[in-house]
Amino acid sequence: MQSKATTVEQYISELPEDRKKAMTELRKVIKKNLPKGFKEEMSYGMIGYVVPHSKYPAGYHCNPQLPLPFLNIASQKNFIAVYHMGLYANPVLYKWFTEAHAKATSKKLDIGKSCMRYKKAEDIPLQLLGELASKITPDEWIASYEKAFRKK
16 A cells, blocks of 8 residues: 655554554654664655665666665555565574564564564564664665665
């Protein structure tokens, strides 16, 4: 479910009440922990955190007109999703996160390559996701991205 909202505030205002609180809390913890240099904007119909063109002019290889995506959060039909590209690109970070998640909550982690899905707002490990957001700077993400995704 991609939103047609053009601002983060509009996106949140259009959510059902039960999702507004969860998404607001998730956004707050990400913004508090995300290293300086990432920019919050609407990205792919979700709230996104990107490396702006001013820092990485090459942009995203799939569409260089777009800034380099890093992290997105979204209220989907049946769950709240957290998309963290660093998990996809960095097996060490993925291993750390999956182990830390098992310690942080008794709920089984529903995860794909970079997407975590939480069916209930109360199951979202906010502090752990804040810590995850803090683990990669924009420069580190650019280096990881170029190593993992850019065609030579």
